[in-house]
Amino acid sequence: MNRFAGAVATYAEQRITPLLASATKSHLVRAVCWVEAAAYAGDGFTVSDRRVPCLVGTSRLSRKSAG
Numbered sequence: 001m002n003r004f005a006g007a008v009a010t011y012a013e014q015r016i017t018p019l020l021a022s023a024t025k026s027h028l029v030r031a032v033c034w035v036e037a038a039a040y041a042g043d044g045f046t047v048s049d050r051r052v053p054c055l056v057g058t059s060r061l062s063r064k065s066a067g
Contacts, residue, residue, distance in 0.1 A: 033057035 036057060 029060050033060065 037054070040054075
C-alpha cells in the first residue's frame with residue numbers, strides 16, 4: 001500500500017506542480033502589470049513614462065499567452 005501511495009503521490013506531483021507553477025506565474029505577471037499601470041496612472045508621470053510599462057506589460061502577456 002505504501003508503494004502505491006508513493007507512486008500516486010509522485011505522479012500527482014509531476015502532473016500538478018507544472019500546471020500550478022504556470023498558473024501562479026501567469027497571475028503574478030498580471031498583478032505586476034496592473035500595479036505598474038496603476039502607479040503610472042498617477043499624477044507626475046509623462047506620456048513616455050507611461051508608455052514604456054504598457055509596452056513591457058503587453059509584451060509579457062502576449063508571450064505568456066503564446067506559450
